[in-house]
Amino acid sequence: MxxxxxxxxxSQIPEQVLLEMAKPIIHHRTKEFEAVLEKVKKQLQFVFQTKNDVLLHASVGSGAMESSVVNFFSKGDKVIVVRSGKFGERWSEQAKIYGLEVINLDVEWGNSVDINDVKKLLEKEKNVKGIFTQICETSTGVHHDVKALGELIKKHPQTLMLVDGITAIGVSNIKTDDWGLDVVISGSQKAFMLPPGLSMMSVSTKALKFAEQSTLPKYYFNVLKELEMLAKNQTHFTPAISLIQGLSVSLDMIFEExxxxxxxxxxxxxxxxxxxxxxxxxxxxxxxxxxxxxxxxxxxxxxxxxxxxxxxxxxxxxxxxxxxxxxxxxxxxxxxxxxxxxxxxxxxxxxxxxxxxxxxxxxx
Ligand SMILES: Cc1ncc(COP(=O)(O)O)c(C=O)c1O
The missing domain is CATH 3.90.1150.10 (Aspartate Aminotransferase, domain 1)
Structure with missing residues (x-):
């Protein structure tokens, strides 16, 4: 059948992407790989609608979620997590495990977050360092208004806006820079038309300053080291080479359309x-x-x-x-x-x- x-x-993977990934593996410390990464890097900026670099982790989406916790904060930092389904719960658990002070903003499953509830919480809770939310909460199919959230957080220089666009980037028009979204993550196995195993993260200049101050432990998921390597069209560790080659083809398809x-x-x-x-x-x-x-x-x-x-x-x-x-x-x-x-x-x-x-x- x-x-x-x-x-x-x-989601489904196009034949041309599958065929690209079936090619013999190349080595990543070569000019050949660097040319692929340079191209992918530029195309990702376009898709993420950002001037900032979009780094890649060889990980599933949950890895990028964890990376966004450990790279921008320090133990005891206060953060708000919009919990409107399974993935909001995951971010909340990750932040708690790493010792952040988590204020959960619970939203009934099936509903979107009310921007006024965020405003009120920000007024009540002093010194909030970050707000985490999904764009699409995949467990409920809800779309959150991250434009309104981003505009709100722009007025808070001490607070970062972190969004999970795993089922939104390449689907909906998400204006990362214009809307003030500081950290946007995505994953390969959704609109990027690839198998799981590759995640992406855009990092604003505001978020970079937070990264420089962050003292949470990190080893593999080290955003500053990744960005330093990305400037040379390289990755810190062995990248998901075949997935990145596949991404180059799926991005071409997005550009062609x-x-x-x-x-x-x-x-x-x-x-x-x-x-x-x-x-x-x-x-x-x-x-x-x-x-x-x-x-x-x-x-x-x-x-x-x-x-x-x-x-x-x-x-x-x-x-x-x-x-x-x-x-x-x-x-x-x-x-x-x-x-x-x-x-x-x-x-x-x-x-x-x-x-x-x-x-x-x-x-x-
Ligand atoms: C919105 C959202 N966030 C996070 C994840 C977790 O990604 P992964 O399953 O690749 O770890 C998913 C996966 O379905 C998702 O849809």
Whole structure:
């Protein structure tokens, strides 16, 4: 049976990217590798919409999350973490493990953070050194207004704005520099159309000053050392060479399509998915849904996990269920990266068949 990967990540990988990564490995301390990194570096700045360098870690996204904790802060620093789902929880746990004083701003799953709550918390809590938030909280499919957050934090010279754009960069129009986003991270296995294992991080000049003061322990994840090496088109340790070569090809594909067209395509795919599930009589979970994934309530009486299982077994579509307290209650459809309207239309048809097989009847 033909398989379709329509998960919230990893996402589908184009053939040209796979073929590039299948080439014999090259050595990284060579002019050949440096030329690839130099090109990728420039293209990433364009995609991240920043003049600052975008460094690469050979790690999954959670590594970049950890790196953003250890590189900009010191033990006891006070930070606010927007906890609106699994990934907000992860950042909060990482910050706590490294000894930061964490103020959790809890947002009900499915909702976006209210900028006024952040404002109030900043007024109440003195000396906040950083605010962490996802752009798209992948566990709920919510999109947070990081533009408003960035504009707010611009007025706070002692506070950094750190955002997790793992399911947002290359999907939505995120203006890193214009919006004052100091640290933006992303990962390879989503809109960058690659396997997992490579993460990216843009670092503002404001964040660089924080990095110079930071005393938390760090060894592999050392942003200042990485930036120093990146200036020479090199990495501190052995990079994920094949993934970087693959990235060079996937970035070319993004450039060929045009960044605005990439955003536009994602918006259309997301709209089509939302309208499709609503036409089936289903309800969206996210109040302000992202363009990368769509979280949907399972219909009354049907376990969301059963929908996920049946879609795969009978129709070959990998979609993903809910986590923690929404397990069985929601399921999540991915439509980011190497994804076209025909992927979405087929996925919606497979969902319709699945619901029918499971005895669902649309209420009028
Ligand atoms: C928003 C977000 N943050 C962080 C992560 C963690 O990335 P990884 O699974 O690559 O560690 C993910 C992965 O799904 C994610 O979607």
């Amino acid at each position: 033909k398989k379709y990967l329509m998960a919230p990540g990893p 045009g960044l605005e067209n990439v955003f536009d395509r994602h918006e259309k795919l997301a709209q089509a998915t939302r309208e499709g599930v609503k036409a089936l009589g289903l309800k969206l979970f996210a109040q302000n849904p992202s363009n990368s994934i769509t979280a949907v309530y399972a219909p009354q009486g049907i376990d969301g996990e059963k929908i996920v299982e049946h879609m795969f077994k009978k129709y070959g579509f990998t979609i993903i269920g809910g986590q923690d307290h929404v397990k069985g209650k929601i399921f999540r459809l991915g439509h980011m990266g190497y994804c076209s309207i025909f992927d979405v239309v087929s996925m919606l048809k497979a969902l319709e068949f699945t619901l029918k097989d499971l005895g669902y009847k649309k209420e009028n």
